[in-house]
Amino acid sequence: MIVTLASRKGGSGKSTIAINLTLVLLGGRLKQNVALIDADEQRSSINILKRYKRENLTIYGATIDKPNRPSDILKTINTKNTHVIFDTAPHSQEMMYECALKSSLVIIPVQPSLLDVDALEKTIKALLTIRTLAEEGQIQKAPECYFIINRAKAGTILAYQIKQQLKKMYPNFPIMKTVLGEREVYKQSLFTGQSVMEYDRKSDAAQEIKNLAKELNGIYHKGK
Ligand SMILES: Nc1ncnc2c1ncn2[C@@H]1O[C@H](COP(=O)(O)OP(=O)(O)OP(=O)(O)O)[C@@H](O)[C@H]1O
Ligand SMILES: [Mg+2]
Numbered sequence: 001m002i003v004t005l006a007s008r009k010g011g012s013g014k015s016t017i018a019i020n021l022t023l024v025l026l027g028g029r030l031k032q033n034v035a036l037i038d039a040d041e042q043r044s045s046i047n048i049l050k051r052y053k054r055e056n057l058t059i060y061g062a063t064i065d066k067p068n069r070p071s072d073i074l075k076t077i078n079t080k081n082t083h084v085i086f087d088t089a090p091h092s093q094e095m096m097y098e099c100a101l102k103s104s105l106v107i108i109p110v111q112p113s114l115l116d117v118d119a120l121e122k123t124i125k126a127l128l129t130i131r132t133l134a135e136e137g138q139i140q141k142a143p144e145c146y147f148i149i150n151r152a153k154a155g156t157i158l159a160y161q162i163k164q165q166l167k168k169m170y171p172n173f174p175i176m177k178t179v180l181g182e183r184e185v186y187k188q189s190l191f192t193g194q195s196v197m198e199y200d201r202k203s204d205a206a207q208e209i210k211n212l213a214k215e216l217n218g219i220y221h222k223g224k
Pocket of ligand 2: 014016087
């Protein structure tokens with residue numbers, strides 16, 4: 001599968017999810033190849049993942065110019081036997097659009113705050129443009145696009161309220177069942193360059209990331 005983490009809202013959790021998704025796919029029973037393409041010039045994902053050399057993982061940095069645009073890099077990867085994860089920047093509509101256009105799945109992390117929901121307009125606009133291209137037959141298929149609630153705090157109803165708001169505003173964009181909690185281990189694990197599973201396999205965060213991978217696999221195989 002080719003997955004883009006997309007949101008024009010800064011700090012929503014794109015890189016955190018990209019890193020953990022990359023490593024959970026890599027560590028799965030099937031020992032699949034994974035390519036992480038960091039399309040943010042800040043290179044957050046690369047900076048964390050480069051600390052360990054991992055078999056079957058290739059890391060790329062994309063730029064807005066040829067020959068390293070996301071689509072140029074994608075052409076060099078055998079996507080039949082490699083999962084690809086695009087981590088995108090909050091400030092570039094063009095890069096996000098290109099990554100999403102080439103993807104089978106797009107995940108949009110949303111923090112449980114109305115300010116975050118209000119900031120989704122540009123992201124959704126790009127994804128709707130891609131859907132229109134598919135409807136007009138200009139591309140084969142638009143990616144499946146899902147919101148994921150990230151940084152939900154235990155014991156509050158905010159995540160529920162935000163889900164209701166998302167359903168109202170964007171009824172054609174489903175919300176993933178998996179919710180990621182606000183957990184220190186998501187931050188702690190970065191210090192060691194590890195995923196939350198590697199850092200503490202018994203943590204709630206590790207379970208959440210496994211659930212995320214499982215749910216994504218299900219969506220991907222259903223949509224094929
Ligand atoms: N579920 C979580 N629990 C605790 N902290 C989190 C969680 N998700 C993200 N964070 C923290 O929130 C901050 C922003 O996350 P991250 O860098 O992944 O977002 P981003 O969308 O990639 O940001 P940018 O738009 O700047 O690229 C980081 O400090 C990260 O460690
Ligand atoms: Mg980031």
